[in-house]
Amino acid sequence: MIQYGGVAQYGAYQQRYPVVLSQGGIAAIPSLSKSPMIRDVWEDNLEQEFSVIRSLIKDYPYVSMDTEFPGVVAKPVGNFKATHEFYYQTLRCNVNLLKMIQLGITLLNDKGEVPENCCTWQFNFRFCLTEDVYAQDSIQLLRHGGIDFDYFAQYGVEVSHFAELLISSGLILNSEIRWLAFHAGYDFGYLMKVVCGKELPEKEEDFLQIFHSLFPCVYDIKYLLRSTELSHSLGLDHLSESLRVRRFGMAHQAGSDSLLTGHCYFKLLRDCFAGAPPLSSNGVLYGLCEDASSAATPSSTTIPGGSAHSFASFAAGKNAAFPSTPLTHTVKGHN
Template sequence: EFPGTVARPVGSFKSAGEFYYQTLRNNVDMLKLIQLGLTFSDENGNLPSLGTDEYFVWQFNFREFRVDEDMFAQESIELLKQSGIDFDVMATRGIDLAHFGELLISSGIVLDPDRTWLTFHSGYDFGYLLKALICQPLPQTEYEFFELLRLYFPVFYDMKYLMKYCDLHGGLSRVAEVLDVERIGPQHQAGSDSLLTTMTFVKMKNEYFLDFVEDAQDETTMVETHTQHANVLFGLGSDGGAEWANGTMAPASALANESQYFPPRF
């Protein structure tokens, strides 16, 4: 969770993706992360029990944001207040974000090519996470942003992008409702949103993509499909007018081929 969007860049831009990235960069650099939710699961959505009869999801509340000092979008903060976030308590008892970034790196959950990150419309989410990890402003260009993103988060899926292949529309809560996935916890709390993202992704995968994987002609086709649709952020990179391939980014028109229209493999 973050304080919304308060600034728009001015000037001319080569693509919608470039405008979106500069908007993202300006806002992430100016604003402060409020809350982060992390859900860990296997490929079937099974959650960790840590040796108990309960299941666990992690929510981190940060102390940097001050309602009376920092910039924010009024509507965003009102939604967070209505969801139960107490900014006064977070200011005194919240986590130091710089220290959290250090622990995130030492934990081993980033910089790991064997770990897959599941997200929903996550340009800003990754922007704030990268800012916490590198402790400096985001890169000036979208290309440099994707280089950094692929370093810390080698494999990720953005459900908002994958929805193009599912005839699904709307935000996370709407998609979860259509797929009959029940929310646990209040909306606009990062832990609840994180869990809902995981469970909705599993349902989406099983309902829309499993048949394609089973019907794929050969392993080569499946691998090409997988790499084509992994690591695409909605509105950025290949979805915003440029294509990431083999570690570089180039205009989508230069890389157009039929395989890029195949549904993704998981």
């Protein structure tokens, strides 16, 4: 059962974060990241920052990515032949129910070098605690990481505006762009939902077909770890410690995590893969499309409907750090 209700109280955002005045004089570009390498993006400066990104991707075609989202609130019901089927249906019903809160992307070249001045963009999406569904413990974690949801509700990026600019940016549907992520099923699930403006399809194979169309070249670091002596059970922070890669910015923020992901990828290539990833790892998301001998345990939450057979048909119409098996959460918000 999903329970709703409750409004949290927050202090004045401007007392905690420095604010830059936009061209119109509106205080709408605060810095959450506490790092000069990471630029926060709100609705007010969205088009300006996409213009910068478009100017850089030819020289920096590697895009490391991370998202922050409001937890895992539901499990699918049914019998599943393999754990990857249960994983996808869990991912699907949660992505369809919830909204992405942050997206971080970092640009790198083929040597792992980043642009000067700013290399990471942290997109802060409109999210309202009185309207949107969320898991309470996830919101608390994000608040401790520096997120003020009052400000997100007022100045956050509009998803439809972001999708329009992303589609025309050259970052997707482009085989020259190499996407990098860590345990990336949920990350790409949320990004696909935003780009297409529609719920994820019912079948895993349809999801993967659309995924590969939108993102022709993807490396999931957690899957790459299967080919190394490092444990693939490591989380991103423990992996960075093992590789001796330094974090910039604050943990539990998408910008900092995307920057750390990019640095870990290139350090992993140097240490374990002689500079190049296995060709067979391209396009494989950890936990999806992997055979497993054990069947998943069903639960009592229904799955929203929806199907698609190609990116074109999927995007034609519109329907009205939790990538593991979810826990049971108390959920708040409103439909």
